[in-house]
Amino acid sequence: MRVQRNLTTIPANSTSVTVSIATVDVDKAFLEMxxxxxxxxxxxxxxxxxxxxxxxxxxxxxxxxxxxxxxAWQVID
Structure with a gap:
């Protein structure tokens, strides 16, 4: 099992933010935030x-x- 975690922000005047992670299997990985x-x-x-x-x-x-x-987020795979 591998855990990737970090902090990010959705800035003022914005509705989204995208962050890069190391490659995961999207069918098995999950996100906690x-x-x-x-x-x-x-x-x-x-x-x-x-x-x-x-x-x-x-x-x-x-x-x-x-x-x-x-x-605050983490991706576990």
Missing amino acids: SYNTNLENFQYIPRGVISSPTTVTFTRDASTSSSVTAI
Whole structure:
């Protein structure tokens, strides 16, 4: 088993961020994440997905000029 972990942010005025990871088998790997944001509206809650064997993408429904969403994540395969 291998664990890849890091921190990233969805910047203000943005709805997504993509991070690079070492190659994984997307049929076996899984993503765990936690987040911190100063906004309580559900549209700012991030979601994460292993979007390819070498990338993870985090998205939220809306952007805001004043909020950065911090994300701690790990991919286990």
